[in-house]
Amino acid sequence: MSINEEIDKKHIKNLVEIKGIGDKLTEKILNSVGGEKNLFSIVENLELEKLTDIDGISQRKAIEIMNKLLGNPSTNFLKSERAIQLYEEIIDKILDYTNTKYSENRIKLLSPLNDKNKIIDRINFVMESKIKVSKLPIIKLRGLMKNLSDPVLVKPKYDASKAILTESPEDNDYLIDLGLNQYFPILNLSSSSSIEDELQEYELIFYVYSQGFLDVSDDDNMVLISKDSPAHEIVPDIILDYFNQNLELFEKVLETRKILNQDSVLEDIPRILSELNSYKLKDVDLDSVLSKAKKDADEKLKIAIKSVDIEGDEVLELLNNNFPPKIDKIFDDILTLSKKEIKEITGIDFDPFLRKYPLELDGEEIERIKFRENSRAENEYFDLKVRSASYLESIKEKAELEVKEALKFDFEFALGSFAFEYDLNPPIIGENFNLKDVIHLNLALEKGEDIQRVDYCLNKNENVALLTGANSGGKTTLLETISQIAIMAHMGLPVSGKEVEIKLLDEIYHFSKKRSLDAGAFESFLNVFMPIVTTDSEKLVLLDELEGITELDAAVKIISSFIDMIKESNSFGVIVTHMAKELMNYTDIRVDGIEAKGLDKNYNLIVDRTPRMNFLAKSTPELILKRIYENSEGRLKEVYGEVLKKFK
Ligand SMILES: Nc1ncnc2c1ncn2[C@@H]1O[C@H](COP(=O)(O)OP(=O)(O)OP(=O)(O)O)[C@@H](O)[C@H]1O
Incomplete structure (x- = not known):
C-alpha cells in the first residue's frame, strides 16, 4: 500500500473527530469556513491554508486539525521544542522539492508514526519513489509541475448581442435552472406581441424549440436546438471556455503523463480547441474581395470593349440601353470568370454585379447573401462547437482525474527527489x-x-x-x-x-x-x-x-x-x-x-x-583559540596571544 492510498481511502470522519480540539474552536472553524460541507471540501483538497487563515490557528494547529479530520493516527512522539524544530526542519527540506500546493500540504501532514508496519510501508513507498525519480528527467518534470493546481472554474461571459429563444415561460425557467441566463438573455415567444421584431435586434438567436412554433427559413439568423439537448449542447461555450481557460494546465499534465509513460485522455484537447479557434479565421472580408473583383473586371471590360467594332444598328441598340450581342458576350465571359474567382476565394456562388460600365455592385443582393452566409456560417460553427463540446464533456471527468493524479504524483516526486538528492537509505x-x-x-x-x-x-x-x-x-x-x-x-x-x-x-x-x-x-x-x-x-x-x-x-x-x-x-x-x-x-x-x-x-x-x-x-579549547589568534590582527591578536600563553 502506498501513502497515496492511505489518504485516498480515508473518508473524512465525522466532525466528532475534531471535537477533541474543543467545542469553541470547532464552532469557530465551522463559522469561518461556512459550514460542514465547505470544511469537508477543504479537507478533501488538503487546503491547510484555509485553516491557517482563521484567526488564532497556527500552522502547527492547522496540521493537527487536518490530521484529525483525515483520521490520520496522531502520536505524541516529539516531546520538546527542539525536537519539534528538528522535525520541522526536515519537513522544510522536503518542501524544497514540492512543486504544487497540494503536495506541499501533504508533506506538511507527514507526522511521526508509532505503528511499525505503517512506518515500513512508508519507507518502502519513499524508496520506490527514489528509484523512480532517479530514472526521470527531474528538471523537465519540475518545470511542468511547477504550480500545477486543480482546473479553475470559468466565470460565464454574458453576451447581450445574441439571445436564446424558447417557446414557453416553463422552458425559460428550465434554461434558467441550467444557468444559461448567465450567458445570453433568454426570451420566450409568448412574452410579448412584438417578440418577432425584438428578435431582429440580435445578431444571432439560439432557438430552443420544443413544439416548433416558428417557421425558420434559410435567411433567418437562427440556430435551431432541441429543448431536450443537454446544457452544453445549447451553450457549448460552458465547456469550451472551461477547456480553453485550463488548456495550459491540461497540456502540462499531458506532457507529464507522456514522460511517465501513462496514457491520457488529454491528447486531443489542444487540436480540438485550435481547430475551433482557427475556424473563426476562415471569415473572409467579402467587401474587399468584391471591390477587387469589380476593379479587375472593369479593367478587362475596358480593354475588350475598346477593340470591338460597332456597326450602325448596334449603336442604335446601345442608345436604347440594350447591349448588342457582341457586348453581351464580352460581359458574359468576363463576369463568368469573375464569379468563378469570387467563388474560389469565398466559397460563395452568386452574381454581385449589375451589368453597366463601369460595373455596379448589387447592394441588395450582397446584403442578402451576407445575411444568408452569416447564418450558414453561424450554424456550421455552432455545430462544430457542439461536437467539440460533447466530446470534451465526455472526457471532462477523466481529464480532471488526470490533473489530480499529477498533483498526487508531485507528492511522490517530492519525496523521491528528497531521498535521491540526500542519498537516503532505509533504516x-x-x-x-x-x-x-x-x-x-x-x-x-x-x-x-x-x-x-x-x-x-x-x-x-x-x-x-x-x-x-x-x-x-x-x-x-x-x-x-x-x-x-x-x-x-x-x-x-x-x-x-x-x-x-x-x-x-x-x-x-x-x-x-x-x-x-x-x-x-x-x-x-x-x-x-x-x-x-x-x-x-x-x-x-x-x-x-x-x-x-x-x-x-x-x-x-x-x-x-x-x-x-x-x-x-x-x-x-x-x-x-x-x-x-x-x-x-x-x-x-x-x-x-x-x-x-x-x-x-x-x-x-x-x-x-x-x-x-x-x-x-579533552575539550582542547586552546586549538580554537589558536585558530582565532592566527586569523586575527592588531591589538586583538595580542590579547589572544596573552590568553594562549596561559595554556602552555
Ligand atoms: N561530520 C562533520 N563533517 C564536517 N563538518 C562537521 C561535522 N560535524 C560538525 N561539523 C562542523 O563543525 C563545526 C562545529 O560543530 P559543532 O557545533 O557540532 O561542534 P561542538 O563539538 O558541539 O562544539 P562546541 O563544543 O564548541 O559547542 C560546525 O561548523 C559543523 O558544521
Missing part, C-alpha cells in the same frame, strides 16, 4: 541504535574533504552515554543527527546513513544548549525535565550541555541522578557535556570522545568526527 528497525556513515542533513549536500560521515551506537547494555571532546568537534551536530535519524525513521522516511539500525520508541526529547537563563529558567527547566523519568514510555533523550542551567556542582548532581534513572529504563540517552570527569564520580557511564589532534596549515581543526568509545576526550 533497519531493530532493538539498538547502530548508526553507520551518518551525516547531518545540513551537511549532507555539501561537498568537500572536510565533510565526514560518522558512526555511533547505543545498545541495550549501554543505553546511555556521555559525549565529550573538542570544542567545535561536532558533538552538537552528532546529537542532532541522532535526533534527525530517529525522527525521520518514525516519519517513515529513509535516513542519511548506510545500514542504520534504530529502535522505535514512544517519545523523543531533545534539549539544546541554546536556552535562555531568564529568571525562573532553572525552575521551569526542572518542571519539564524531571517528569521525563517518571513515566514508563520508552524514550530517546538527547541533552546538549545542560551544565549551564545552574551552578556546576548542582548540575552534576541533577544530571547524574537523571542518568541513573535512564539506565534502569528501556529508554536511550546521549548527553553532550564538558563535565564528564565530574559526572563519572557520581555514576558509572560510558564516555565517548571526539578528539582534536591539532590544526592543519590553514588552521582548520584536525579532528575525527566519529567519537571513540570509552574515551574521555
Whole structure:
C-alpha cells in the first residue's frame, strides 16, 4: 500500500473527530469556513491554508486539525521544542522539492508514526519513489509541475448581442435552472406581441424549440436546438471556455503523463480547441474581395470593349440601353470568370454585379447573401462547437482525474527527489541504535574533504552515554543527527546513513544548549525535565550541555541522578557535556570522545568526527583559540596571544 492510498481511502470522519480540539474552536472553524460541507471540501483538497487563515490557528494547529479530520493516527512522539524544530526542519527540506500546493500540504501532514508496519510501508513507498525519480528527467518534470493546481472554474461571459429563444415561460425557467441566463438573455415567444421584431435586434438567436412554433427559413439568423439537448449542447461555450481557460494546465499534465509513460485522455484537447479557434479565421472580408473583383473586371471590360467594332444598328441598340450581342458576350465571359474567382476565394456562388460600365455592385443582393452566409456560417460553427463540446464533456471527468493524479504524483516526486538528492537509505528497525556513515542533513549536500560521515551506537547494555571532546568537534551536530535519524525513521522516511539500525520508541526529547537563563529558567527547566523519568514510555533523550542551567556542582548532581534513572529504563540517552570527569564520580557511564589532534596549515581543526568509545576526550579549547589568534590582527591578536600563553 502506498501513502497515496492511505489518504485516498480515508473518508473524512465525522466532525466528532475534531471535537477533541474543543467545542469553541470547532464552532469557530465551522463559522469561518461556512459550514460542514465547505470544511469537508477543504479537507478533501488538503487546503491547510484555509485553516491557517482563521484567526488564532497556527500552522502547527492547522496540521493537527487536518490530521484529525483525515483520521490520520496522531502520536505524541516529539516531546520538546527542539525536537519539534528538528522535525520541522526536515519537513522544510522536503518542501524544497514540492512543486504544487497540494503536495506541499501533504508533506506538511507527514507526522511521526508509532505503528511499525505503517512506518515500513512508508519507507518502502519513499524508496520506490527514489528509484523512480532517479530514472526521470527531474528538471523537465519540475518545470511542468511547477504550480500545477486543480482546473479553475470559468466565470460565464454574458453576451447581450445574441439571445436564446424558447417557446414557453416553463422552458425559460428550465434554461434558467441550467444557468444559461448567465450567458445570453433568454426570451420566450409568448412574452410579448412584438417578440418577432425584438428578435431582429440580435445578431444571432439560439432557438430552443420544443413544439416548433416558428417557421425558420434559410435567411433567418437562427440556430435551431432541441429543448431536450443537454446544457452544453445549447451553450457549448460552458465547456469550451472551461477547456480553453485550463488548456495550459491540461497540456502540462499531458506532457507529464507522456514522460511517465501513462496514457491520457488529454491528447486531443489542444487540436480540438485550435481547430475551433482557427475556424473563426476562415471569415473572409467579402467587401474587399468584391471591390477587387469589380476593379479587375472593369479593367478587362475596358480593354475588350475598346477593340470591338460597332456597326450602325448596334449603336442604335446601345442608345436604347440594350447591349448588342457582341457586348453581351464580352460581359458574359468576363463576369463568368469573375464569379468563378469570387467563388474560389469565398466559397460563395452568386452574381454581385449589375451589368453597366463601369460595373455596379448589387447592394441588395450582397446584403442578402451576407445575411444568408452569416447564418450558414453561424450554424456550421455552432455545430462544430457542439461536437467539440460533447466530446470534451465526455472526457471532462477523466481529464480532471488526470490533473489530480499529477498533483498526487508531485507528492511522490517530492519525496523521491528528497531521498535521491540526500542519498537516503532505509533504516533497519531493530532493538539498538547502530548508526553507520551518518551525516547531518545540513551537511549532507555539501561537498568537500572536510565533510565526514560518522558512526555511533547505543545498545541495550549501554543505553546511555556521555559525549565529550573538542570544542567545535561536532558533538552538537552528532546529537542532532541522532535526533534527525530517529525522527525521520518514525516519519517513515529513509535516513542519511548506510545500514542504520534504530529502535522505535514512544517519545523523543531533545534539549539544546541554546536556552535562555531568564529568571525562573532553572525552575521551569526542572518542571519539564524531571517528569521525563517518571513515566514508563520508552524514550530517546538527547541533552546538549545542560551544565549551564545552574551552578556546576548542582548540575552534576541533577544530571547524574537523571542518568541513573535512564539506565534502569528501556529508554536511550546521549548527553553532550564538558563535565564528564565530574559526572563519572557520581555514576558509572560510558564516555565517548571526539578528539582534536591539532590544526592543519590553514588552521582548520584536525579532528575525527566519529567519537571513540570509552574515551574521555579533552575539550582542547586552546586549538580554537589558536585558530582565532592566527586569523586575527592588531591589538586583538595580542590579547589572544596573552590568553594562549596561559595554556602552555
Ligand atoms: N561530520 C562533520 N563533517 C564536517 N563538518 C562537521 C561535522 N560535524 C560538525 N561539523 C562542523 O563543525 C563545526 C562545529 O560543530 P559543532 O557545533 O557540532 O561542534 P561542538 O563539538 O558541539 O562544539 P562546541 O563544543 O564548541 O559547542 C560546525 O561548523 C559543523 O558544521
